[in-house]
Amino acid sequence: MSPQRLYKSIYEIAKTINSSLEPSKVLSRIAEQVTMAMDAKGCFIRMLDARHEVLMPGASHGLSERYEKKGPVSVEKSRLDQDVLKGETVTIEDVRTDDRFQYGKEASEEGLVSLVVVPLKAMDKVVGVLRVYSGEPRTFEAEELDFLSCIANLSGIALENARMFKALKRASELANEFNYRVFED
Numbered sequence: 001m002s003p004q005r006l007y008k009s010i011y012e013i014a015k016t017i018n019s020s021l022e023p024s025k026v027l028s029r030i031a032e033q034v035t036m037a038m039d040a041k042g043c044f045i046r047m048l049d050a051r052h053e054v055l056m057p058g059a060s061h062g063l064s065e066r067y068e069k070k071g072p073v074s075v076e077k078s079r080l081d082q083d084v085l086k087g088e089t090v091t092i093e094d095v096r097t098d099d100r101f102q103y104g105k106e107a108s109e110e111g112l113v114s115l116v117v118v119p120l121k122a123m124d125k126v127v128g129v130l131r132v133y134s135g136e137p138r139t140f141e142a143e144e145l146d147f148l149s150c151i152a153n154l155s156g157i158a159l160e161n162a163r164m165f166k167a168l169k170r171a172s173e174l175a176n177e178f179n180y181r182v183f184e185d
Contacts, residue, residue: 009037017158021165027059035061041135047128067110078102091116114138118148122156
């Protein structure tokens with residue numbers, strides 16, 4: 001992957017992040033752009049649930065609906081995700097045979113072979129993972145891993161901005177309701 005292509009992809013993703021405060025739209029667009037930039041089979045962004053036990057689907061691109069809905073990713077059962085949630089980037093050459101991967105059989109049926117997973121951070125906390133799948137054996141280059149870490153950090157900022165916007169909007173609504181009740185009665 002050429003540096004020019006990576007920079008252009010980062011620019012496009014930054015534009016996407018600035019275009020909306022709706023997390024699902026932003027994450028879907030990021031998954032699509034990452035898939036194209038990496039010449040990958042697909043990308044899946046998963047977010048930790050409130051109890052930090054399950055990685056919930058956030059957005060994906062290039063993967064079948066059957067694969068997207070294969071089941072929950074339990075942090076307890078996935079050594080791969082346990083490492084990524086500690087802040088490590090993990091690559092797997094063949095997910096069909098690697099026992100750190102929870103759904104090897106389903107990945108084989110989907111035609112997935114190699115995988116890279118990077119932590120998605122917001123405010124120095126890992127809040128999810130960004131996975132990129134290849135349909136053939138692939139070794140991910142250092143520049144590609146740096147690119148994915150950059151995108152994961154940008155995604156974390158986008159999610160944090162959306163969360164703060166939602167909290168601010170809710171506080172404003174509550175203040176307006178209070179003012180209406182107190183001063184209109």
